Amino acid sequence: MSKHYKPALKLAAIAAVLYSGATLAQSGVTLYGQADMFVGGIKSPGTGERAFVANSGGMQTSYWGIKGSEDLGAGTRAIFDLNAFYRTDNGRVGRFDGDSMFSRNAFVGLENSNYGTLKLGRNTTPYFVSTIIFNPLIDSYVFSPMVFHTYLTAANGTVFDPGIIGDSGWNNSLLYSTPTWGGLTANFIYGLGENAGNYSQNKWGGNVTYFNGNFGATLAFQQVKFDNAPFDVTNSTNPLLTGVSKQTAVQGGISYDFTIVKLFAQAQYIKTSISAANPNGDIKHTNGQVGASVPVGAGAVLATYAYGKTENAVSDFKRNTFALAYDYNLSKRTDVYAAYYYDKITGIEHGDSFGVGIRHKF
Known part of the structure; x- marks a missing residue:
């Protein structure tokens, strides 16, 4: 793990774990995962009231898994x-009640050092990986501004922003990852709609990541199509979201480790296409994020700021979000953290959250 920010891992290492199958090279079966728990207070924008909580997944969502491989010869593994x-x-199982049991990943596939890796099943999307490895608070659904701007909904009463539609993992999908050439890796995903007689209900996307020394960069894209109403969206009954036909998203990110500080930057555009029957029109989301990880003692100070604008044909809102955290390593597998998150959407009262927690990897 990076000496500058051990809990986050090296960007290349995270990408390798999620894609290349490099961690599956051993024979047999491995049990692995992490447990994350925090105590603090949460207040969402516009709610006015704060909830004091002892919740799972402050810095990262808790998970466990079983993985394995079999050497088939000629450089190929199952x-x-x-x-x-x-x-x-x-x-409880899942991120929320009703979440499927193996919702993080559930795949079987083939891996070859010369030809790449093919995975069939439920796969983590390349777009999600690009989102989390180029911001200092990675995939925290409690304290990471980039995760909030990308994967969680937001509204101010006149405009509704659905965030990325389709979740961070796709069912019924095929994921292909190329071998790494000089630090460059490409990943492609396709999710079948499984709608008999109609092939338009589908998802596809991909990313390219590049790591060379202290420098890293990524470019990601995905598109989700719908025949009638959005699937994988729990809030599809929102009147501002009815008539969705397609969503496209593109994102770029860079990072550079100067040793005394590691800097991150991201930019993103998401367009949710709405049918002409809905007078509110298409939903357009634009946002950017800058952040830093500064090594202090056995841990790191993490700081990030994100600015975004969401608009339709009727109105718009702006969003300013920042987070500050300190993550301290007790060992290679256990860390403690303290974090604060602030979120302001135009026209409604700000939200903010704080907490202290512990995370253990096994």
């Missing part, structure tokens, strides 16, 4: 990974 989210605060 691989599998069954990976489940869970909640340490109540012992």
Whole structure:
């Protein structure tokens, strides 16, 4: 792990774990995962009231998994990974009630050092990986501004922003990852709609990542199509979201480690296409993020700021979000953290959250 920010891991290492299958090279089966728990207060924008909580997944969502491989000869391995989210605060399966058991990953595939890796099943999307490895608070759904701007909904009463539609993992998908050439890796994903007689209900996307010494960069794209109403969207009954036909998203990110500080930057555009029957029109989301990780003692100070604008044909809102955290390593597998998150959307009261927690990897 990076000496500057061990809990986050090296960017290249995270990408390798999620894509290349490099961690599956051993024979047999491995049990692995992490447990993350924090205590703090949460207030969402516009709610006015704060909830004091002891919740799972402050810095990262808790998960456990079983993975393994078999050497088939000629440089080829059969691989599998069954990976489940869970909640340490109540012992329940999934990120929320109703979430499937192996919602993080559930695939079987083939890996070859010369030809790449093919995975079939439920796969983490390349777009999600590009989102989390180029911001200092990675995939925190409690304290990471980039995750909020990308994967969580937001509204101010006149405009509704659905965030990325289709979740961070896709069912019924094929994921292909190329071998790494000089630090460059490409990943492509396609999710079948499984709608008999109609092939338009589908998802596809991909990313390119490049790591060379202290420098890293990525470019990601995805598109989700719908025949009638959005699938994988729990809030599809929102009147500002009805009539969705397609969503496209593109994102770029860079990072550079100057040793005394590691800097991150991201830019993103998401367009949710709405049918002409909805007078509010298409939803357009634009945002950017800058952040830093500064090594201090056995840990790192993490700081990030994100600015965004969401608009339709009727109105718009702006969003300013920042987070500050300190993550301290007790060992190679256990860290403690303290974090603060602030979120302001035009026209409504700001939200903010704070907490202290512990994370253990096994």
